[in-house]
Amino acid sequence: MSIGALEDIYVKLEKIRAFDSLIDFSKSRIQLDIVLQLAAARKPLSADEIAEAIGQRKKPVLDALRKLELKGIIRRTEDYRNVYELSDLGKQMISDLTTILGASNLKEVVRSRMYGKIGARDLIKLIIPVHYLYEALVSLGTSKTHELPITVLARATGISAQRLMVYLDPYSAPRSEVRLFKKYRKEDLMTKMRSLLTGSRKAGTVYYRPTKLGMELFYRLPIYAKVKNSKLINLILKIFGYYNPKLVLHKVSAADTALCTSLITLLLVLGASALPIVVGALVARVVISVLLMLGYGK
Numbered sequence: 001m002s003i004g005a006l007e008d009i010y011v012k013l014e015k016i017r018a019f020d021s022l023i024d025f026s027k028s029r030i031q032l033d034i035v036l037q038l039a040a041a042r043k044p045l046s047a048d049e050i051a052e053a054i055g056q057r058k059k060p061v062l063d064a065l066r067k068l069e070l071k072g073i074i075r076r077t078e079d080y081r082n083v084y085e086l087s088d089l090g091k092q093m094i095s096d097l098t099t100i101l102g103a104s105n106l107k108e109v110v111r112s113r114m115y116g117k118i119g120a121r122d123l124i125k126l127i128i129p130v131h132y133l134y135e136a137l138v139s140l141g142t143s144k145t146h147e148l149p150i151t152v153l154a155r156a157t158g159i160s161a162q163r164l165m166v167y168l169d170p171y172s173a174p175r176s177e178v179r180l181f182k183k184y185r186k187e188d189l190m191t192k193m194r195s196l197l198t199g200s201r202k203a204g205t206v207y208y209r210p211t212k213l214g215m216e217l218f219y220r221l222p223i224y225a226k227v228k229n230s231k232l233i234n235l236i237l238k239i240f241g242y243y244n245p246k247l248v249l250h251k252v253s254a255a256d257t258a259l260c261t262s263l264i265t266l267l268l269v270l271g272a273s274a275l276p277i278v279v280g281a282l283v284a285r286v287v288i289s290v291l292l293m294l295g296y297g298k
Helices: 003-022 029-041 047-054 058-070 088-101 103-114 120-141 150-157 161-171 189-198 212-219 222-228 231-240 245-295
Strands: 074-076 083-086 181-186 205-210
Touching (some): 003 088, 003 120, 003 212, 029 058, 029 074, 029 083, 047 058, 058 074, 083 088, 120 161, 120 205, 120 212, 150 161, 150 205, 161 181, 161 205, 222 231, 231 245
Antiparallel strands (some): 074 083
């Protein structure tokens, strides 16, 4: 395994984390298009010029410009208040994209943007594999057992299991230069239940686990220090089994449904005598809510 290759992956993971904190590129394509257009133009542009160049109506462009300005990614020029340019932070974003994509790829993206051949949608296709690699590594690293079935891992990253495997498999193949994950099949409870119900022998569920190299990479990420040094986060891990907010929310939602059903049933069956149990359960739910707010607070 090449140390340089691992270092390259680490730098890309860190850059994509910082980049995504400024622009959620899965939801903010107009903002990304504006940044690309300003980088391609290499000169300040008005809202009308930007709207025409990226093929959008002026109103959503003005809204995106306002958000980018609030984030400090773009600024208005000193001479003309309605003309925009990249700020120092915006220029740093372009530099980060160079790190993520490689200089030649980004140069081609920016050059093509000038001729209207490529936009945020195309750039996102290049960035997304690195983004989901980061999400998967953090989800596995912050789970209690450091292993997750592909179905749960897909829920954590917000995409389908098939699509996620396409992104992870280059880093889980036995001969991969940077093998970050171990992929294997395991017969869990759901697989056994399906086999009993259908009478057919099903292959085990696909699981992923970080390799030693994958955990070494995870230990270098800032999220590891946050998890390691927080008693609240460790308590969340003990209660739910993982720290990923999507997975925790899924468990909380399922538990809330079961809790409400149980409490209503108790009240109907036992009447007023069930009130102490109901109050105790609701107090416990409030405590869990406070724990989660503190554990996921900035």
